Amino acid sequence: MSQKTKLNYVPSIRRFPSYLHIIRAFQRTGEPYISGTWIANELNLEPIQVRKDLSITGIVGKPKKGYPVDQLIAAIEHYLAWDIEQRAMIVGAGNLGSALTGYQEFRNHGLHIVAAFDSDPLKVGKTIHQIQVYQMNQLKEIVERMKITLAILTVPSPYAQSSCDAIIAAGIKAIWNFTNVKLKVPDDVIVQREDLSSGYAILSVMMRTKAKLS
Amino acid sequence: MSQKTKLNYVPSIRRFPSYLHIIRAFQRTGEPYISGTWIANELNLEPIQVRKDLSITGIVGKPKKGYPVDQLIAAIEHYLAWDIEQRAMIVGAGNLGSALTGYQEFRNHGLHIVAAFDSDPLKVGKTIHQIQVYQMNQLKEIVERMKITLAILTVPSPYAQSSCDAIIAAGIKAIWNFTNVKLKVPDDVIVQREDLSSGYAILSVMMRTKAKLS
Numbered sequence: 001m002s003q004k005t006k007l008n009y010v011p012s013i014r015r016f017p018s019y020l021h022i023i024r025a026f027q028r029t030g031e032p033y034i035s036g037t038w039i040a041n042e043l044n045l046e047p048i049q050v051r052k053d054l055s056i057t058g059i060v061g062k063p064k065k066g067y068p069v070d071q072l073i074a075a076i077e078h079y080l081a082w083d084i085e086q087r088a089m090i091v092g093a094g095n096l097g098s099a100l101t102g103y104q105e106f107r108n109h110g111l112h113i114v115a116a117f118d119s120d121p122l123k124v125g126k127t128i129h130q131i132q133v134y135q136m137n138q139l140k141e142i143v144e145r146m147k148i149t150l151a152i153l154t155v156p157s158p159y160a161q162s163s164c165d166a167i168i169a170a171g172i173k174a175i176w177n178f179t180n181v182k183l184k185v186p187d188d189v190i191v192q193r194e195d196l197s198s199g200y201a202i203l204s205v206m207m208r209t210k211a212k213l214s
Numbered sequence: 215m216s217q218k219t220k221l222n223y224v225p226s227i228r229r230f231p232s233y234l235h236i237i238r239a240f241q242r243t244g245e246p247y248i249s250g251t252w253i254a255n256e257l258n259l260e261p262i263q264v265r266k267d268l269s270i271t272g273i274v275g276k277p278k279k280g281y282p283v284d285q286l287i288a289a290i291e292h293y294l295a296w297d298i299e300q301r302a303m304i305v306g307a308g309n310l311g312s313a314l315t316g317y318q319e320f321r322n323h324g325l326h327i328v329a330a331f332d333s334d335p336l337k338v339g340k341t342i343h344q345i346q347v348y349q350m351n352q353l354k355e356i357v358e359r360m361k362i363t364l365a366i367l368t369v370p371s372p373y374a375q376s377s378c379d380a381i382i383a384a385g386i387k388a389i390w391n392f393t394n395v396k397l398k399v400p401d402d403v404i405v406q407r408e409d410l411s412s413g414y415a416i417l418s419v420m421m422r423t424k425a426k427l428s
Binding site: 079199202206 | 223225227235295298300313314317319323364387406412419422
């Protein structure tokens with residue numbers, strides 16, 4: 001799959017967690033099939049959009065019956081690679097790092113935060129949500145010992161690039177970047193930047209549009 | 215603008231904060247025009263995508279010259295309504311609430327967090343990043359006095375709906391929901407749910423795809 005193709009799927013991929021959430025809830029009813037139209041109504045989407053999105057995972061609904069629930073969940077989880085355990089570390093054990101460490105939902109997605117790092121000696125040796133905080137110079141050692149494959153970067157922006165460099169030097173190939181810095185990384189390192197401003201942009205446009213309509 | 219039309223723009227709106235970020239940086243060079251192709255390269259997008267996105271704001275580039283920088287910034291800010299001050303409150307002064315209160319970037323977008331609320335008596339009366347924490351039963355009084363128009367909901371999920379009800383009773387019409395609860399609200403209340411799982415879904419697919427390619 002080329003980079004181009006992948007980018008086209010981004011809006012669909014963003015929706016998959018919501019699909020999973022409601023299909024898992026539906027699974028508890030014991031019904032073996034779920035209708036695309038029902039999913040569409042729940043998520044306020046067009047049925048055609050739901051069919052297109054779900055087709056990316058390779059699953060096809062049956063006419064009049066819908067999608068087989070268990071297979072649909074498995075297909076989405078497999079597409080998202082949420083059926084594989086990822087071991088992650090928090091780099092920057094401040095408020096945001098602590099909040100993410102305590103975010104229960106991640107465990108349902110195979111994401112296990114197993115260590116945290118901070119440069120503040122007052123934080124090192126403490127725990128956040130039962131996760132030990134290590135000092136930055138232990139990064140490489142802990143990454144290897146705990147088989148960590150993903151770094152979640154939550155340091156203040158001025159420390160973003162230097163922390164990123166240390167993360168890469170420790171052998172990590174994937175970084176979830178919560179800072180507002182565009183990180184410089186080698187070609188073989190994946191970075192996903194989480195931009196809270198994007199969410200606010202959507203909210204802000206909705207507020208403005210409503211104001212105009214009324 | 216209908217709900218349908220608006221939804222089609224969501225991926226573009228998500229990109230506007232990144233556009234603004236790099237165009238503002240470019241503005242400091244003093245050059246009066248910025249090229250769409252240059253923006254595309256900086257953000258790793260196709261030039262045609264950039265032109266389409268920016269056309270939503272009503273601005274059109276000049277052949278060979280590009281976009282007038284100052285007008286482009288003003289057009290994006292106006293489209294996002296980031297040229298209007300929004301006064302917001304944090305409801306739930308835990309780790310995530312504190313992290314958001316300290317997020318400097320919001321001020322550049324016209325978003326001012328002016329109060330925080332929590333049900334924990336140990337937090338009430340304290341401050342987080344210079345913002346006062348009030349008790350929940352002061353919600354309506356403070357919303358009116360401080361002219362607050364937006365609630366940022368960061369309580370633990372079991373308290374999400376009851377807090378939401380209190381927010382709406384205080385007269386708020388827009389909620390930025392950081393919980394994983396699908397809130398029940400009247401038709402005239404806007405909710406934007408910030409789903410961290412969506413970002414992780416994209417990261418996870420990128421990690422899997424890379425693994426397959428190598």
